[in-house]
Each structure stands twice: as structure tokens, then as C-alpha cells.
Amino acid sequence: MASAxxxxxxxxxxxxxxxxxxxxxxxxxxxVNGLAIRILRDPAEAEDTVQEVFVQVWRQxxxxxxxxxxxxxxxxxxxxxxxxxxxxxxxSRREEPEQEKPGASPAPRNEEALAVRRxxxxxxxxxxxxxxxxxxxxxxxTEIADRLKxxxxxxxxxxxxxxxxxxxxxxxxx
Amino acid sequence: xxxxxxxxxxxxAALDALDGEDRAAFEALVAKDPEIQREVAAYRExxxxxxxxxxxxxxxxxxxxxxxxxxxxxxxARPLAWLSPALAAALVAALAxxxxxxxxxxxxxxEAAFERQAAQEARQVAQRAEAEAAALxxxxxxxxxxxxxxxxxxxxxxxxxxLPPAPQANARVxxxxxxREAVLLASxxxxxxxxxxxxxxxxxxxxxxxxxxxxVDAQGRAxxxxxxxxxxxxxxxxxxTLEPEAGVPAPTGPMVLAGAVS
Numbered sequence: 001m002a003s004a005x006x007x008x009x010x011x012x013x014x015x016x017x018x019x020x021x022x023x024x025x026x027x028x029x030x031x032v033n034g035l036a037i038r039i040l041r042d043p044a045e046a047e048d049t050v051q052e053v054f055v056q057v058w059r060q061x062x063x064x065x066x067x068x069x070x071x072x073x074x075x076x077x078x079x080x081x082x083x084x085x086x087x088x089x090x091x092s093r094r095e096e097p098e099q100e101k102p103g104a105s106p107a108p109r110n111e112e113a114l115a116v117r118r119x120x121x122x123x124x125x126x127x128x129x130x131x132x133x134x135x136x137x138x139x140x141x142t143e144i145a146d147r148l149k150x151x152x153x154x155x156x157x158x159x160x161x162x163x164x165x166x167x168x169x170x171x172x173x174x
Numbered sequence: 175x176x177x178x179x180x181x182x183x184x185x186x187a188a189l190d191a192l193d194g195e196d197r198a199a200f201e202a203l204v205a206k207d208p209e210i211q212r213e214v215a216a217y218r219e220x221x222x223x224x225x226x227x228x229x230x231x232x233x234x235x236x237x238x239x240x241x242x243x244x245x246x247x248x249x250x251a252r253p254l255a256w257l258s259p260a261l262a263a264a265l266v267a268a269l270a271x272x273x274x275x276x277x278x279x280x281x282x283x284x285e286a287a288f289e290r291q292a293a294q295e296a297r298q299v300a301q302r303a304e305a306e307a308a309a310l311x312x313x314x315x316x317x318x319x320x321x322x323x324x325x326x327x328x329x330x331x332x333x334x335x336x337l338p339p340a341p342q343a344n345a346r347v348x349x350x351x352x353x354r355e356a357v358l359l360a361s362x363x364x365x366x367x368x369x370x371x372x373x374x375x376x377x378x379x380x381x382x383x384x385x386x387x388x389x390v391d392a393q394g395r396a397x398x399x400x401x402x403x404x405x406x407x408x409x410x411x412x413x414x415t416l417e418p419e420a421g422v423p424a425p426t427g428p429m430v431l432a433g434a435v436s
Binding site for chain 2: 008011012014015016017018021022025026029030031033034035037038046047050051054055058059062063065068069070072073074075076077079080084112113116117120131134135138139140141142143144156157159160163164166167170
């Protein structure tokens with residue numbers, strides 16, 4: 001959903017239009033905050049992450065490349081990177097964070113988000129679990145194997161199979 | 175065709191989940207294989223999209239204020255001392271400004287510990303100082319980028335003269351065709367009316383190509399870094415027109431500046 005509105009806002013941000021930042025924030029702050037909360041499970045730390053992401057948007061809007069994905073994907077990449085950095089800096093990491101209950105969370109915001117959600121929910125549970133440990137907890141392949149008490153080769157196969165399937169189902173971004 | 179072992183590396187790299195020998199193996203592989211580079215980019219984009227499935231949670235209203243306060247551009251004009259030995263002096267002065275600003279903020283914070291009344295004022299001072307420091311850092315970054323552009327031997331410069339709607343205006347564009355980087359410096363322009371902005375155009379053989387919109391400061395000046403990746407091949411003229419502030423794909427408004435490339 002690289003909407004014309006988002007594209008125009010990014011152009012204005014690139015030219016240093018400060019008002020555009022507020023409008024861009026209004027469109028996407030919920031998305032960034034939701035992802036940061038999902039990763040950090042701490043509203044205060046999530047807020048700091050949101051702040052950092054939008055300051056980065058303000059300083060580096062020119063680096064956004066529409067040929068490499070939607071503004072949403074760009075924001076999610078920045079939010080995930082920063083949230084995982086914070087997670088790794090915590091002295092003690094909780095071993096088993098509560099898992100998201102299927103169907104418990106509110107509906108995502110648009111068709112693209114809904115399609116991604118459906119594609120993720122359509123994965124076999126063991127593939128989804130391995131992918132989530134990498135995506136939301138930032139674990140490496142070896143850490144995932146340890147956590148799941150599975151051989152490394154099994155973990156790699158699960159994640160590869162899951163990602164190929166997601167790519168097939170979702171196709172290129174709209 | 176990429177085999178399963180390589181695809182494992184690609185997919186896990188896109189998730190930043192590689193470690194140990196696999197990480198080294200991937201780095202060796204990606205350095206020399208364009209197909210692997212394309213696949214990693216595609217999977218990284220897919221990883222970016224995964225985040226959109228997370229349910230949105232609106233942050234507290236105060237966060238919006240904090241963001242806008244901390245990013246607000248400083249009202250002071252950006253120094254225009256490029257292309258001259260004064261550049262070094264400007265950089266030094268800006269750095270000294272940063273030090274003073276940080277010192278002021280620290281002093282304000284110490285005071286805040288003693289009195290509640292003072293704490294309120296100190297917070298405001300600190301916020302202003304932070305905003306100014308951020309703006310100075312931003313402006314320094316642009317200056318450094320500009321200096322790097324100017325010292326490259328392949329960079330070219332063209333002067334743009336003010337046309338009848340803006341006879342006092344003048345500008346320069348410095349560009350590096352191969353690196354596809356450019357900066358425009360303008361002065362003597364009136365502030366664009368509400369809802370309008372200045373738009374820069376690259377004119378080669380065919381129709382003018384939009385090269386970004388910009389605004390001028392209170393002194394009528396602008397330092398504008400063009401979006402990366404523009405094509406400067408065969409450019410004959412740079413021109414600036416007054417357009418709707420979001421920019422338009424082809425010029426519609428009056429031309430205020432133009433300069434032919436010799």
C-alpha cells in the first residue's frame with residue numbers, strides 16, 4: 001500500500017517540510033508502536049523506539065527507496081532493528097515470553113497487513129514458531145535450535161520453507 | 175538456480191539470524207554473486223512486510239509533541255559559507271555552538287534539581303537546546319556532504335540566474351553525474367506562498383525531470399540536497415519553478431531560476 005499520500009509525504013520530508021513529519025507520524029505511529037510493543041513487551045521502551053524511528057525518518061527520508069518496498073515495510077524494518085537492539089541490551093532476557101494467542105489481537109490496518117497476517121497464520125505451527133523466534137525475539141539460528149531443542153538443520157529447513165511459502169503467497173508488495 | 179543450502183543462508187541472512195560458520199559462508203557468497211544479492215534484497219523486503227501484520231497500538235498523545243519538539247528546525251539561517259576558507263571557520267563555529275548549547279543544557283539540569291520552579295524553566299531551556307543541537311547536527315551533516323561533493327574532481331557547478339518573477343534570486347547546483355548526487359544552494363528567493371514550494375527540474379533532451387521540492391528560510395535562502403539516484407546524463411539546463419508544495423510531475427508554475435550547462 002505505497003499510497004500516493006505516503007509518497008507525497010516522503011517527498012515533503014525529503015525537502016525538509018517539518019509539518020509533513022506530523023502527518024506521517026499520524027499515519028504510521030500506531031504501526032511502529034504496535035510492532036515495538038510486540039517485540040519489547042514494554043510500553044515505555046516501545047515509545048522510545050517510536051521516537052527514534054521517526055527522528056530517523058526525519059533525518060533520512062531521502063534514503064527511502066520506493067523500488068525496495070513500501071513505506072510500511074521500511075518503517076517496520078527500522079522499528080524491528082531498533083527494538084531488537086534494545087532487547088539485546090537488557091541484562092536478563094526472559095526465556096519464554098508469553099506467546100500471542102491466536103485470534104486474540106485486534107485486526108490489522110489494511111488489506112496488505114491482513115494478507116500478511118493470513119499468510120503467517122496459514123503456516124504450520126512449528127514453522128511459524130521458528131520464524132517468530134527469529135523475527136520478534138531476534139534469536140539466531142543456533143539460539144532457535146537451543147530454544148526449541150531441535151537440530152539446527154531442522155530449524156533451517158522450517159524457516160526456509162516458511163519464507164518460500166510466504167513469498168509465494170504474498171507476491172511482490174502492492 | 176539457487177540450491178537449498180544457499181537459500182538457507184539467504185533466508186536466515188534476511189532475518190539477521192545467521193551465526194557461526196554460516197555467517198562467514200554467506201558473506202563470502204554474497205560478495206561475489208549478484209543473484210544472491212537480489213534474493214537477499216527480495217527476502218529483506220519480505221521480512222519488512224512481516225511487521226505490518228502486527229496489530230497497531232496508538233502511542234500516547236504526548237509522544238507526538240515530543241517528536242515534533244525535538245525535530246523542529248532551528249529558526250536561525252544556515253550558514254552559507256561554502257566554497258571558501260570560511261567553511262572551516264563555519265564548521266568550527268558550529269561545533270563551538272554545540273558545546274555551548276550542551277553546556278547550557280547541563281547547567282540547566284543541575285539547577286533543576288534544586289527548585290521546582292527552576293526545574294520547569296530548565297526543562298524548557300534543555301528542550302530548546304536539544305532542538306538546536308539536533309538542527310546544528312543536521313546542518314553540519316549537510317555541510318560535510320556538500321564539501322565532499324565539491325572536492326570531487328568530477329563534480330560540476332552551474333549558476334542559475336533569477337528570472338522576472340524573482341530578479342534578486344540566484345542559485346548554484348553542484349552535481350556529480352556518476353555518483354548521482356547533487357546539492358542546490360539558493361538565495362534571494364521570496365518565501366513560497368502557503369501551499370506552494372519551489373521545485374527543481376533537470377532538463378536534458380526530453381521533458382523536464384522533477385528533482386525535488388524545497389522551501390527557503392526566513393532570509394530567502396535554501397540548501398537543498400537533491401534526492402539520490404537522479405540521472406544527470408546530458409543535462410542542458412537546471413530550472414526552478416513555483417509549484418504546489420507536494421511537487422508535480424511536470425512544471426506548471428512560473429519559472430523563477432534557470433541556468434544552462436556549458
